[in-house]
Every structure is written in C-alpha cells, then in structure tokens.
Amino acid sequence: MPIAYSENYPTFWYGIDGSSAATLIAGIHKALLFTGWAYTAISGGWRYDIQSPQGLTCRVLITDAGTPPGGKGRIHVQFQSSDGVRSGIKHGIIYAANRVYELTASQCQLALSMTGYSSDLFTDSDVASWVIGGIPFCSEYSDLPLCAEQNPDAEEVTEAWWASGSGVSLPSGGEASISLENGFRNHWRNRWAWDGCFNGKKVWQQGPDDATSLRLATLAPADASYGYGTSLQQVRWFDGTGLYYEPLLIWSDRAGGRGRLMGQMWDAVRCSIDRPLEDQIQTEEVDPDAPAKYASLTWRNFAHYQGSMATGNKGTYWGSLYLLRYVEPHGDLESNYVY
Amino acid sequence: MPVEVFSIADSTLEEWNGAHTGKRVRREFLASSPVRICQGVRDALITAGWGYVGSAKSNGSLVMPSGVPVESGIVATPKVTINSGIHICTIRGTGMTKRLMFYDSGRHTPNTGIEDISWIEMGETFNESMDALKAAIAVEGWSVLTVWQQPSGTFGGWWHLDFEAPEGGLEWNDASYGGWHLFDAASNAVGYIQSVWPYYAPNSASAKPNISGPAGGGVLLRSTQGEAPDEVHLDLYIYVNPFTPHSATFTFDPSTGGATLPTFQLSTGANYVIVCNQFQGFISRPNADPASAAGQQQLLFIFPWMATAKGVTYAAVVSGKGAWRTRASWDASNTSVAVNGGFSRWLGSSGTGEPVGTLPGLYPFRFRYALHDPSGEHPVAGNAFLGAPINGALKTLSADLNQARIVGRVWDAFVMQSNDYPYDDIATFGGMFMACVLKETRTDATPCSLWVALDPGS
Numbered sequence: 176m177p178i179a180y181s182e183n184y185p186t187f188w189y190g191i192d193g194s195s196a197a198t199l200i201a202g203i204h205k206a207l208l209f210t211g212w213a214y215t216a217i218s219g220g221w222r223y224d225i226q227s228p229q230g231l232t233c234r235v236l237i238t239d240a241g242t243p244p245g246g247k248g249r250i251h252v253q254f255q256s257s258d259g260v261r262s263g264i265k266h267g268i269i270y271a272a273n274r275v276y277e278l279t280a281s282q283c284q285l286a287l288s289m290t291g292y293s294s295d296l297f298t299d300s301d302v303a304s305w306v307i308g309g310i311p312f313c314s315e316y317s318d319l320p321l322c323a324e325q326n327p328d329a330e331e332v333t334e335a336w337w338a339s340g341s342g343v344s345l346p347s348g349g350e351a352s353i354s355l356e357n358g359f360r361n362h363w364r365n366r367w368a369w370d371g372c373f374n375g376k377k378v379w380q381q382g383p384d385d386a387t388s389l390r391l392a393t394l395a396p397a398d399a400s401y402g403y404g405t406s407l408q409q410v411r412w413f414d415g416t417g418l419y420y421e422p423l424l425i426w427s428d429r430a431g432g433r434g435r436l437m438g439q440m441w442d443a444v445r446c447s448i449d450r451p452l453e454d455q456i457q458t459e460e461v462d463p464d465a466p467a468k469y470a471s472l473t474w475r476n477f478a479h480y481q482g483s484m485a486t487g488n489k490g491t492y493w494g495s496l497y498l499l500r501y502v503e504p505h506g507d508l509e510s511n512y513v514y
Numbered sequence: 515m516p517v518e519v520f521s522i523a524d525s526t527l528e529e530w531n532g533a534h535t536g537k538r539v540r541r542e543f544l545a546s547s548p549v550r551i552c553q554g555v556r557d558a559l560i561t562a563g564w565g566y567v568g569s570a571k572s573n574g575s576l577v578m579p580s581g582v583p584v585e586s587g588i589v590a591t592p593k594v595t596i597n598s599g600i601h602i603c604t605i606r607g608t609g610m611t612k613r614l615m616f617y618d619s620g621r622h623t624p625n626t627g628i629e630d631i632s633w634i635e636m637g638e639t640f641n642e643s644m645d646a647l648k649a650a651i652a653v654e655g656w657s658v659l660t661v662w663q664q665p666s667g668t669f670g671g672w673w674h675l676d677f678e679a680p681e682g683g684l685e686w687n688d689a690s691y692g693g694w695h696l697f698d699a700a701s702n703a704v705g706y707i708q709s710v711w712p713y714y715a716p717n718s719a720s721a722k723p724n725i726s727g728p729a730g731g732g733v734l735l736r737s738t739q740g741e742a743p744d745e746v747h748l749d750l751y752i753y754v755n756p757f758t759p760h761s762a763t764f765t766f767d768p769s770t771g772g773a774t775l776p777t778f779q780l781s782t783g784a785n786y787v788i789v790c791n792q793f794q795g796f797i798s799r800p801n802a803d804p805a806s807a808a809g810q811q812q813l814l815f816i817f818p819w820m821a822t823a824k825g826v827t828y829a830a831v832v833s834g835k836g837a838w839r840t841r842a843s844w845d846a847s848n849t850s851v852a853v854n855g856g857f858s859r860w861l862g863s864s865g866t867g868e869p870v871g872t873l874p875g876l877y878p879f880r881f882r883y884a885l886h887d888p889s890g891e892h893p894v895a896g897n898a899f900l901g902a903p904i905n906g907a908l909k910t911l912s913a914d915l916n917q918a919r920i921v922g923r924v925w926d927a928f929v930m931q932s933n934d935y936p937y938d939d940i941a942t943f944g945g946m947f948m949a950c951v952l953k954e955t956r957t958d959a960t961p962c963s964l965w966v967a968l969d970p971g972s
Binding site: 313314330332363373374390392393394395396397398410411412413414415416418420423425428433434435436437 | 821825842854877880886920
C-alpha cells in the first residue's frame with residue numbers, strides 16, 4: 176500500500192481570513208473550487224458533494240454556526256453520507272480577529288487549520304482551530320488484499336468517510352473543544368472529536384478508551400515497558416532520519432468496538448519523527464511504467480507535538496503528517512497517479 | 515519517494531539479496547545428541563545457502579603427570595595372564611570403544627580375548643613406551659600430533675600427548691566424555707574420547723574458538739552480503755563443546771570484528787525446527803510451551819537486509835534462551851547486537867545499559883489490541899522492521915540519539931498485528947508463511963507475531 180494519490184491536483188490556500196464567518200467560509204469555498212469540489216448553496220454556507228477516485232462519495236457541509244451562549248463565534252464543518260441520511264458531528268472552527276487559516280484539499284479530503292497553531296503553542300482554552308477529514312482510500316473489499324482470498328464473501332466497500340477535529344458540537348446542543356494531545360494536529364489519535372462511517376455504520380464516540388478512538392497507525396517499539404500512557408521513543412532510521420509510511424486510519428464501526436484498519440488518507444504520508452509545524456519537503460515521483468512521467472511534489476506538515484522530556488525523549492513517537500499541497504508535473508504527466 | 519510500504523525483504527530476489535542466493539528452508543531435526551543438533555542446523559543452513567568455510571577437528575590432549583610406564587625388567591616364569599593393566603585412557607576412533615592398557619611383557623600375558631582392551635606393551639625406555647602409546651592411539655584412527663612436557667612442575671613437568679581427528683567436522687567426534695552421554699549411533703559419529711583415566715583433560719575452549727580450537731569438532735558457516743570490496747559477512751561456528759556436553763554450541767563472529775562473540779547453547783531433548791534462509795535462522799521447539807524449560811531452548815540469528823542508504827554498513831542480531839519467542843522486543847540479557855561494529859549486549863533499563871524502549875526487536879503499529887481489517891476477519895500485516903540500539907552513543911538517557919533506530923528488515927517476513935495464532939502455525943498469505951518465531955503476549959505490549967516465508971515443499 177504505497178501513497179494513495181487522488182486524481183485531481185491538490186489545492187493549498189493560505190492566508191484565509193478567519194476574522195468572521197463570512198470571510199472564513201468564503202475563503203474555504205474559493206479554495207475548494209480550485210480543487211473541483213461540486214457545491215450547492217445551503218442556508219449559512221455550502222454543501223459539497225465529493226467523490227473519491229474509487230467512486231466512494233459523501234457530503235461536506237460548511238456553515239455559519241453563529242455564537243453559542245458564552246462562547247465564540249464559529250463555523251461548522253460536517254461530513255454526511257451522500258444522501259444526507261447519516262451525519263457526522265459538527266466540527267467547530269472559531270472565527271475571531273487575527274485568526275488566519277490555511278486549507279489543504281484534494282479530490283476527496285480537506286485539512287483546515289489555523290496557521291502555526293498546534294498544541295505546544297496553544298494558550299487558548301478554546302481550541303476549535305482545525306479539522307481534517309474526507310473519504311479514505313479503501314481496499315475494494317473490507318478484507319485486506321493479503322487475505323482476501325481467504326474470505327470470498329468479503330463485503331464490498333460502498334461508503335467510507337471520516338473526520339477529526341478540535342471542536343465539537345455536542346448532541347446536547349453545546350459546543351466543546353477537546354483538550355490538548357487529542358487530535359491529528361498534535362497526536363496520533365482523536366478520542367473526543369471525531370466521527371467515521373463505514374458501509375452505513377456511523378460512529379461517533381467520546382471517551383478515553385484507547386481502542387475506540389480514531390487514530391493514525393503509528394510505528395513504535397512493541398515493547399511493553401512504557402505502557403500506553405507514556406511516550407515512546409521516536410522511530411528513526413539509523414542515520415536519524417524519519418521513516419515515511421502510509422497514513423492508515425483506524426477506527427471502529429461499532430460503539431465500544433475495537434479499532435480496525437479502515438482505510439488510508441489520500442495524498443498524505445506519515446513521518447515517524449516529529450517535524451516542525453508546516454515544515455515543507457519536496458519529492459520527485461516517477462511513474463515506473465513511464466519514466467518520462469514524473470513530477471515534483473511539495474508536502475506540508477500538519478501535525479506536530481513537542482512531547483514530554485520526562486523520559487529523555489526529544490519529541491514523541493507520534494510523528495508528523497505531511498499533506499500533499501502542490502504538484503508540479505514534468506514530462507507527459509496525465510495525472511498524479513505517478514508511482 | 516518518501517514512503518516505506520508493506521513489502522517483504524525477499525531473499526529470493528536479486529534486488530534484495532544482492533546476488534547472494536539461497537533458499538527458504540524449514541527443517542525439523544533430532545536433538546538426541548549435541549552432534550545431531552549441530553548436524554541439523556548445519557544441513558539446513560547449507561541447504562539455505564550459507565557458505566561452508568571449513569571445519570574444526572576434534573582434538574584432545576592426554577595429560578600424564580608422570581608420563582608413561584616402562585617395563586620393570588623382571589622376567590617372571592610362568593607369566594601371569596592378566597585381564598587388566600595400567601589403564602591410560604578410553605578412546606574411540608574408527609572402531610569400537612577401547613580401553614588402552616599398558617602391560618609389562620616380562621611379567622604378564624595379556625588376555626587378548628577381551629575385546630574392548632587395546633593392550634600396549636611397555637617399552638624398555640620411556641620413548642619406546644610413548645611410541646607404543648602413540649601407535650595404539652593411531653590404530654584407533656586418531657592422528658597423534660605432538661608429545662611434549664611442561665617445562666616444570668610436579669614430577670618435573672607433566673607430559674602431554676596431543677591428538678586430533680584425521681578430518682574436521684562434526685561426524686568424527688562429539689567429545690562427550692565420562693561415558694554417561696554416548697551419542698546416538700556409530701554410523702553418525704565415528705570417533706570420540708569417552709574417558710581418559712586418570713589423567714584426562716581436554717583442550718580448554720578458548721574465548722574465541724577458531725577453526726582448530728573447539729575440542730569437540732565443528733563447522734564454520736558464513737552468510738555473506740554486499741559486493742567486493744564492501745562485502746560483509748556473519749560467521750557461525752557450530753560445534754560440540756566438551757564443557758557443555760548436553761548441548762550444541764553456536765558462536766557468532768561478525769566481519770566487523772570486536773571482542774564479544776555471542777555464544778549460545780541448544781540442549782538435547784525434544785526435536786527442533788529451524789526456519790532459515792541464506793541470511794538468517796530461527797530455531798525453536800515446535801509446540802513447546804515457551805515458558806517451559808524445553809520451550810526456552812531457542813535461537814535466532816538475523817543478518818538483516820540492511821538500510822545501507824541510511825548509514826548501516828553492518829547489522830546483526832542474535833538472541834538465545836527465552837529471549838525472543840514470546841517477545842517482539844527481545845530480552846536484553848540474552849541478546850546481542852552488532853551495528854556498524856562488533857557485537858554488544860544490552861542490559862535493560864537498570865541504568866547501566868540501554869533503555870528498554872530501544873531494545874532490539876520489531877516495530878509494528880502501536881496498538882493495544884489485535885488490529886484487523888474492516889471485516890474483523892483478518893489481522894493487519896506490516897513491515898518487519900528490525901530495530902536496534904546503537905553502539906555506545908545511546909548509553910546516556912540525555913542524548914538526543916536516545917531513540918529506537920531501524921537498521922533494516924527481517925528477511926522474508928512480515929509482522930502480523932495479532933498474536934492469536936498457535937506457535938508454529940503455517941498459513942498461506944499469498945505464499946506460505948510460518949509463525950514460528952514470535953507471539954507477543956505481554957500486557958501493554960503491542961500484540962503481534964512475526965511470520966517468515968517458506969518455499970513450497972520446504
């Protein structure tokens with residue numbers, strides 16, 4: 176399972192004015208137009224209908240949520256099934272003076288965040304500053320390819336979408352923000368403000384259970400000595416550089432169930448070591464079947480957390496998450512399906 | 515491209531093995547004697563592609579504080595027929611086990627009807643008696659090397675008679691002395707020193723055995739990677755050590771040198787299974803409870819696919835008794851690692867050694883439970899990354915380098931993020947794999963197991 180590249184070029188838009196709902200929604204909308212999202216005007220914002228290269232679909236609603244009592248004004252980003260029957264939670268994104276956002280989006284995935292704003296920098300008790308989600312790359316069937324032959328009755332994948340954020344509109348009607356160390360912006364898992372749907376089974380769980388959170392698969396020593404509540408060392412190559420690997424998504428489609436490997440983020444790659452927020456790297460991708468087709472790719476880091484130094488570690492094993500923000504094609508490149 | 519994918523370091527493909535070819539082999543072999551164990555491992559590894567470098571000859575040194583007896587000069591009439599003389603040693607060579615006994619031909623007539631006695635006629639001089647002894651030993655098939663006397667000591671310096679097998683290897687001699695551990699079949703081992711009475715002393719096993727060192731005889735095999743002039747290798751000595759008479763002994767010697775040569779034993783008893791290729795081997799007891807004494811008899815040695823592009827010029831991990839079969843991070847007290855140098859052993863988190871989190875072992879996706887695909891039917895398979903601490907530089911907790919480091923991959927293997935498979939289970943995942951090597955079950959460790967590919971029919 177190498178990197179999953181979607182068919183459209185990604186869009187990266189920075190400097191989105193987050194001082195008001197109108198400017199924030201308008202900025203997001205402008206960026207999403209560039210990546211080809213189909214849109215429909217709805218009350219207070221836009222509804223986007225997106226489709227993955229595999230044909231899986233879902234909706235994304237981005238609307239002005241107003242200002243809750245005692246809170247700050249915010250917009251909501253909400254994922255839904257393509258027929259609107261199953262709705263995910265509303266991820267709150269605060270708008271306020273001096274807030275500046277950036278958006279990385281591709282054919283079926285978006286990542287919205289306040290520029291330069293991660294856990295170790297955060298001093299505001301009300302986070303609600305980022306959301307990431309979309310339709311994942313999935314195996315055609317719910318079995319992994321490795322084992323598919325063992326289960327000819329494997330269920331075909333018909334629906335999959337997910338989202339992870341830092342603000343959440345509670346079923347009770349209130350708005351809440353998750354605490355630090357609980358999201359993809361600064362952690363490998365999200366316990367409090369995530370939702371996922373797989374083949375009609377929508378799950379939103381809140382709680383500290385490690386098994387039922389949404390998480391990015393993360394390489395780490397298997398050893399038990401540190402337990403699950405303590406930071407492990409970062410995994411590095413011998414020369415100190417990080418390992419790059421697939422951003423695999425784990426969640427459970429059953430309340431209380433243990434997480435399963437549901438899919439993979441599009442146009443993204445994990446790095447096993449902590450990197451500065453919004454760090455950018457460039458790579459060259461070559462189509463092995465047509466070497467003349469290659470491209471220069473620019474990736475931007477979405478996740479960063481400077482971990483506890485209690486155990487002598489620099490950073491943590493959570494690592495970082497690079498999103499594809501720009502593709503410069505060379506040669507006769509028809510798409511960025513170039514590996 | 516900046517991605518590591520789920521792939522197997524395939525020992526059968528030149529793009530991975532660098533033209534050092536081999537086979538994926540699985541063998542079950544008898545462990546009824548140290549020789550049998552050595553033979554089982556040797557045969558499997560040679561089949562898998564390990565190079566045969568050479569052999570050590572079985573050897574011994576007969577130590578005689580007062581030398582050998584000479585005849586008395588007395589002529590008795592009639593001579594007394596004797597059934598026992600001066601028993602200088604018991605030895606076996608190409609024939610049956612023989613007690614070598616001197617007799618005084620002026621006084622005694624040996625009873626030549628006693629089949630297991632080789633009678634040696636005392637000479638008129640010391641040298642004549644010694645020559646007779648040498649001849650008697652040679653008759654049994656041994657090669658007598660030298661006779662020498664210590665420069666000083668009791669009786670003016672003890673006498674030594676050094677002898678060795680005429681050919682190297684395991685078959686000649688298992689050197690199991692004392693008579694209580696005879697090896698299994700004459701056809702298997704054609705010579706050994708059973709006992710030397712009263713003055714027996716085998717050659718001491720040196721700290722670094724070499725091709726002429728091990729007293730029990732053995733073989734030297736080699737796994738090679740890379741191309742000249744950057745070729746590197748891991749040597750494995752397989753031999754019978756007379757000081758561990760119930761065990762086969764394995765000593766590893768990296769081409770990077772170093773003073774520490776990890777040595778492990780596998781004891782006799784129930785059968786073993788070895789899964790190996792030209793670069794690695796996993797030896798365990800099939801279906802044995804790993805917590806039992808028998809189940810803890812285990813040995814792995816991995817000369818991994820090395821991440822040379824990431825600065826690894828040499829890597830090897832060896833792990834022995836009870837250290838790895840139920841652990842994805844291998845017990846430091848019985849595991850040695852060589853990274854860009856010689857072997858070192860790590861001592862755990864006691865403050866005197868490496869922090870536990872950087873122990874050699876596997877690096878799966880961190881998860882408290884078995885990780886399955888959406889169907890819940892099948893566990894996830896991932897890369898068999900091999901991590902190891904770095905020599906020296908990581909000895910202090912404050913160092914920025916205090917982190918796990920990936921030095922390469924276990925060959926022909928993947929990590930299954932599940933541990934609910936029976937030991938030694940063989941399954942087909944687009945190929946035949948065996949879960950013979952790991953079943954991580956410790957609380958809070960990531961449950962996983964390591965599966966190693968087998969060739970069809972192996």
